[in-house]
Amino acid sequence: MSLNPFLLVSPASRGLSLSLTRQFLRTTDLPVYATHRSDSESSMKAHILEPLRDVDPNRLNLLHLDLTSEGSISSAADTLAKTLHPESYIHTAFLTGGVLHPEKQPSDLDLDKIISTFQINVISHLLLIKHFSRFLPPAQKPSLATPAKWVHVSARVGSISDNARGGWYSYRASKAALNQVVKTFDLQLQMKKSQAICVGVHPGTVRTDLSKNFWKSVPTSQLFEPEDAAQKLINVVGKLGIEDRGKIWDWAGKQIPW
Numbered sequence: 001m002s003l004n005p006f007l008l009v010s011p012a013s014r015g016l017s018l019s020l021t022r023q024f025l026r027t028t029d030l031p032v033y034a035t036h037r038s039d040s041e042s043s044m045k046a047h048i049l050e051p052l053r054d055v056d057p058n059r060l061n062l063l064h065l066d067l068t069s070e071g072s073i074s075s076a077a078d079t080l081a082k083t084l085h086p087e088s089y090i091h092t093a094f095l096t097g098g099v100l101h102p103e104k105q106p107s108d109l110d111l112d113k114i115i116s117t118f119q120i121n122v123i124s125h126l127l128l129i130k131h132f133s134r135f136l137p138p139a140q141k142p143s144l145a146t147p148a149k150w151v152h153v154s155a156r157v158g159s160i161s162d163n164a165r166g167g168w169y170s171y172r173a174s175k176a177a178l179n180q181v182v183k184t185f186d187l188q189l190q191m192k193k194s195q196a197i198c199v200g201v202h203p204g205t206v207r208t209d210l211s212k213n214f215w216k217s218v219p220t221s222q223l224f225e226p227e228d229a230a231q232k233l234i235n236v237v238g239k240l241g242i243e244d245r246g247k248i249w250d251w252a253g254k255q256i257p258w
């Protein structure tokens with residue numbers, strides 16, 4: 001039986017997610033499916049491919065997807081199902097959606113921003129599991145050399161036991177919730193005997209819009225360019241095996257405590 005693995009990055013239009021998409025195109029020969037919410041698919045594809053050389057543009061496939069709409073997420077998954085070859089399955093999926101509204105004290109809490117934080121950092125990840133996990137390899141496929149990887153981008157501040165400074169109420173709480181999602185979904189994969197594992201990853205502080213207000217407080221050696229962070233995460237995830245499932249890993253391959 002001929003198997004057809006592919007890669008998924010959602011969303012994939014800027015920052016770390018854009019770099020992950022480009023890194024996959026640059027270093028693998030697998031088809032890459034990337035989600036975006038722009039109005040122009042052709043412009044987005046050109047943007048992703050712009051710095052790449054000797055990459056077959058046909059390997060990049062775009063799916064229109066809005067993380068705040070279950071209908072959009074469901075529609076994107078249905079579109080993917082129609083375009084895939086028989087026996088296709090996710091080799092690696094990075095679910096990257098994240099937003100940060102800094103809160104140093106309770107008076108900084110804002111209902112709309114709290115809702116936005118949980119919508120993107122947790123709910124969208126749950127809905128991506130609901131609609132896209134069907135593309136993971138089931139138990140009955142021929143045995144894979146390595147398990148498929150379903151990866152959520154989390155954060156070290158989601159660790160409850162490692163919280164010594166407080167602050168960032170909504171962001172910490174949403175990432176702690178996401179870590180629970182990782183563990184719970186991985187248990188589901190085990191129960192179904194899927195040839196896939198679910199993990200979370202912490203990319204460190206990346207020079208993106210999400211973290212730009214904190215660049216000055218981070219040592220230069222711990223502030224990563226998106227391209228560097230993407231390469232580190234892909235390398236870490238690529239080395240994970242069955243024994244590493246259901247856990248949260250940082251950019252250096254070290255497990256983050258719950």
